[in-house]
Amino acid sequence: MPLAETSRCSPSELEARLRLHLLPDIGPKHFHTLISAFGSASSALSAPANAWRSLGLAALSADARRSPDIRDGASAALAWLEHPAQHLRMWDDLDYPALLAEIADPPPLLFIAGNPSLLNKPQLAMVGSRRASRPGLDTAEAFARSLAGGGFVITSGLALGIDAAAHRGALASGGQTIGVLGTGLQKFYPQRNASLAKSMIEQGSAVISEFPLHCSPQPSNFPRRNRIISGMSLGVLVVEASLASGSLITARLAAEQGREVYAIPGSIHHPGAKGCHQLIRDGAVLVESIEHILEALRGWQSLPPAPVLFEPDAHLLIRLLHAAPHSSEALAGASGWPLPKVLAELTELELSGRVASENGRWVGRAV
Structure with a gap:
């Protein structure tokens, strides 16, 4: 599988990172600790178990390095990456998400389906x-x-x-x-x-x-x-x-x-x-x-006007429902309309998709 042009590691190092990523109890912090301590995932996988334990890593993770399941999992991931719409970004790739790289514990690997x-x-x-x-x-x-x-x-x-x-x-x-x-x-x-x-x-x-x-x-x-x-x-x-x-x-x-x-x-x-x-x-x-x-993001993009979530001249019942859900009886009291008129209006509004009934109360819907 050809590596992405922006990747900084060799095919063998990629496989080693995939294996390291599959080990139990190896989250972002321990992953970065191992790479920092040994210089690469390949070196970390070949280091003695006592070297791992000196870094505070559980014996389970150290002993699992040579498990057939770990090797098979890495091979399956490499096969998955052969699909043109399936990708991997590693924390030291040139096009790793820049903002994500700034957080305290960025993911060492990101699997991507799509763009x-x-x-x-x-x-x-x-x-x-x-x-x-x-x-x-x-x-x-x-x-x-x-x-x-x-x-x-x-x-x-x-x-x-x-x-x-x-x-x-x-x-x-x-x-x-x-x-x-x-x-x-x-x-x-x-x-x-x-x-x-x-x-x-x-x-x-x-x-x-x-x-x-x-x-x-x-x-x-x-x-x-x-x-x-x-x-x-x-x-x-x-x-x-x-x-x-x-x-x-x-x-x-x-x-x-x-x-x-x-x-x-x-x-x-x-x-x-x-x-x-x-x-x-x-x-x-x-x-x-x-x-x-x-207001806080001016300069990033030119955006269209704010969406109209409800019509400015909305039906009285919709204005009431936009403020809060109401029962039919509560709408009659708030609007001053007789209940039969409220029920008839609600039927028309529901058929047009402008209101909906949820758990015995009416709610307004966005246009």
């Missing part, structure tokens, strides 16, 4: 709840459409909910998007978004992972994945998140990495808005339009 050039384009991360409300999903798609349509790459985690909506919005505008997995690229998770990932790759976007190709979902992998989402991006927009959401981890990592954090507020009655409100109290930029994001 590798996106990793060095200006990116904005969008994250949020897996169980997002319909308005939250609509808002994520609208923001992603406008930002991607203007030239920013939208980066997210390909999870259900807000992540998927952000990826879809970017694609809908003809823009580009990057999905960062918490699994290996050949163990895609969640499967419900596999077709979305396929569409992303086919349309010139990319799906990436720092994990070995056959790495299965593990809870500890997803916070690690989040540091890549924030690390590659100029800023992170949290669209909708509860206080327990993993999106708040991404926002914290972004702040630690010196990235801007943006949050979209919501109803005080909506649990999915509480995480965003907490971020705003902690200093995140309150966002109501993309202009609030672009």
Whole structure:
């Protein structure tokens, strides 16, 4: 397999790095420690076990170096890289993502399915709840459409909910998007978004992972994945998140990495808005339009006007639902209309796709 023109290592060193990367308990910190101590992955693999133990590495990792499974895994990765749409970036490659290289623990290897050039384009991360409300999903798609349509790459985690909506919005505008997995690229998770990932790759976007190709979902992998989402991006927009959401981890990592954090507020009655409100109290930029994001990013791209999420002259019921979800009875009280009229209007609005019913309450949808 021909190495990428930007790679600084030989084929034998590439194989050694793939083997090192497959060893148990060898995360980014230990990987870099071994390369620094021995000068190369090849030398690290041939060093005596006591030399590894002197670096504080577990005997399990040292003893596994000669395992047939490790050799076979490296060979399988080399075979995977022979496909023209499948790539690898190493932390010392010339085109390793420049912003990601600045974080405290950059991934030593990144597997890429799709377009590798996106990793060095200006990116904005969008994250949020897996169980997002319909308005939250609509808002994520609208923001992603406008930002991607203007030239920013939208980066997210390909999870259900807000992540998927952000990826879809970017694609809908003809823009580009990057999905960062918490699994290996050949163990895609969640499967419900596999077709979305396929569409992303086919349309010139990319799906990436720092994990070995056959790495299965593990809870500890997803916070690690989040540091890549924030690390590659100029800023992170949290669209909708509860206080327990993993999106708040991404926002914290972004702040630690010196990235801007943006949050979209919501109803005080909506649990999915509480995480965003907490971020705003902690200093995140309150966002109501993309202009609030672009104020700090002028000079990167020329973007179109902010998206109109709801019509300025919207129907009275839509204005009420934009402020907060309501039951039919609550809408009757707030609008001053009789309940039969409210129900008739809601039926028309639902048929036109402008409102939706969720768990007994009505919500407004973006245009």
